[in-house]
Amino acid sequence: MNFPWVIWPSLWYTFRNWIFANLIIRPYLDRDFTLSSFKSGAIQAIVHVSQELSKGNFGALEGFITKPSLEEAQNNYALLSLKQRLDLAVVAEDIFFCFPYQIGVIFTNEGGPKERIFVEITMCYHIFKGLQDHIESLVKTDGSGPLQGVYDNYDRISIANYRFIREFTKGVDDDWTVNVANHFKPGEYIQEQR
Template sequence: MALPMFRGCFRLSATFSSTRLFLKESVVLNRSAKTRLPLPYPVGVAAAGRPYTSDQGGHRQNQKVVVFGIPNPFIWFRTRVYYFLIRTYFDKEFSIEEFTEGAKQAFSHVSRLLSQCQFEALEGLVAKDLIEKLEEKCNLLPPSHKKALSADPDEIMYTTPGDVGIYYDDNGRRFVSILMRFWYLTSAHLPEDTIEGTRIFQVAIGEERDAETKRLLTANYEFQREFTKGVAPDWTITRIEHSKLLD
């Protein structure tokens, strides 16, 4: 059993307001590099919409931040070919949109368990050999870094599929793997020189003095499913990377 939340149909609605979001941005640059944000996938990231709410003088304000990306055309085309092959030879009902929504839920749930060091709860969701490695790494992290692992659903700014793989083993078993990339905000207090190349946003809601500083982090989660006849249709996380937190 793995990732049961993938079995349903996920169609999460997104609402947008015309309220302008005031952003103060300060960038933490890698001292030894020139790039601002080391994106593992060629994506352009910009501020634009997620909900942030506050009560100022009895009036409730809704303001949002949206992050959009522009993928590499070659990778975009290649992944679409793989999606076609998955629907044709493995799962006729496969939808990358529904998969992405399910992956976001799984990412938020698993990252929270990692942050709380609830490794036993990861069984059935994450590959066993990976859990052992994660436990060893997480136990060495300071509290602030553990907190930074957790991604609240409302703080996930952007999600995109990365590499897609279809392969067979020597016994004829069939597998599909999909690497998902996530950009999310965290309010965890991290030293500026700890996570190289990350970007910091001050989200000002109401008065400027009430601005909340958030850091934009990245994470890669690889999901794998075996499509051999008679095997349960579950996805298992076989790879987890959180910026520089779990190196």
């Protein structure tokens, strides 16, 4: 999708996210909200959404992805090779690093009679296809640490940025929905630049 790549956490956003989560969202919008529980749910979401995207099963994604984002994903899917389509599928065990990059609270018609409140959270996932097999082979061959050599396998590494949105307006019962699902392989980009 047309979304700037997010690869690493930002110290400023990490601090800001803590403030939004603990001083705005939890006390005023959702008393049960925690970043750790959101992160767990977001991992389940990327697994489900990416598996369906990989199969081109867009009907199963209605209600999980906003309509404009689903249309964009459908258009982009047609341009992907078979390998790229298969690479979209993520399993939870292959996610070796993930973090909430940015939390935003959006007010529309602020102060007016039709004021609406939304929260957006952008998540970043670092994915290594076959991570468990890679770790086992490293341990068997040379006893090195489990993440040694992970970034040397750039062809098996991808990064996914998913942005979730939920309406918190009083009287509205809403669920978290994906409005950005962006998968990319930074290693391929680096190889193209050489």
